Amino acid sequence: MIDLHIHTERCGHATGRMEQYVEAGRARGLEVMCFTDHLPMPEAYPQHYTMRPEEMPAYVGDVMAASTASRDSGGPEILLGIEADWLPDAFTEVERAIAAHPFDLVLGSVHFLGDWAFDDPDLVARYDAWQPDVLWERYFDEVANAAASGLYDVIAHPDLVKKFGSLPTVDPGPWYEQTALALAEAGCAVEVNTAGLRKPVREIYPALDLLKACRRRGVPATTGSDSHAPSEVGEGFDLARELLVEAGYDSVVCFRQRVATEVAL
Ligand code: ZN
Ligand code: FE
Ligand code: FE
Ligand code: ZN
16 A cells, blocks of 8 residues: 655654654555655744754655665655645745645645644643534634645645544534535545544544545545654554545555556555
8 A cells, every 4th residue: 555644753743764664664565655744834833843944955855865775675665745734824935835845745734723733732722712613614614725725735634623532513514525525626635544543533534424525526535644653654554445445435546746646445
C-alpha cells in the first residue's frame, strides 16, 4: 500500500530520522512513502508546530537523498510532500511557501479555528467553550473552504474535530455531504488517515459515512498513517483498506508532481 502522510523529527513533535522511517516502511512492505512534514506558518502564528523556515531546503534535500538511496536499495519509492495548514487569513503566504519547492503532494489540514489549534492535547480545555454542534459546523465550514482554496491535492484527516471525542448531538450527515461536495467540486482527494486509531476517539479519519459520501461524489482517496514515530509508518493499513472497501473504493490515488495516478487496493 501507499503511505502519503509521514512526519519526521524536523517538526519538533515527532521522533526519528528520515532513514528510520524509510527502514520501517520497507519492513512493512510499503510501495510508496511520501514525507509530509509541517510547512512553516507565517510569523503571526505559533511557530512550535512546524519546521522552521530556514530548515526547508534541508528537508527537501533530505527527501531527495532518501528517494535516491531507497531506489538504489530496492524501494519503497519516496516522494516529497508537505502538510500545509489551512490559514484563511494567510492564503497568499501559504500559496507562496507551497510554490517554493517542487512538491509531489500537498496535504491541506484544518488544525486551527481562529487562533485555537484544536488538535493540540495541551489546549483541550478550550473544547469546554464550544457546544459540539456549533464546533462541528464551524470545523466543516473550514474544511470546505480549505478544499475550495485550490491550494491542496488532498484534505488530510477530514474529520479531525472528533479527535478528543467531542461528538455532535445531531446527525452529522449534512456536514459529510457538504464536505464530499466541496472536495468533488475542487478536484481534491480525501485522506484515509489511521492516526485516529491512536487518539482518544480510537477511529480512523474519516468516519465510514463521510467516506461513503465521498465515494458517491467520485472523490478519490489516499491512505496515510500521519506517523510521528518510525513504528507508526503504515500502521492500521489493514483497517484502512477494509474501510475503503466498505465505502465502495477499489483503488486509491498517489500523487507525483501533484498529478494523481490510480493504485489498486
Ligand atoms: Zn504533526
Ligand atoms: Fe495534521
Ligand atoms: Fe500530519
Ligand atoms: Zn496530520
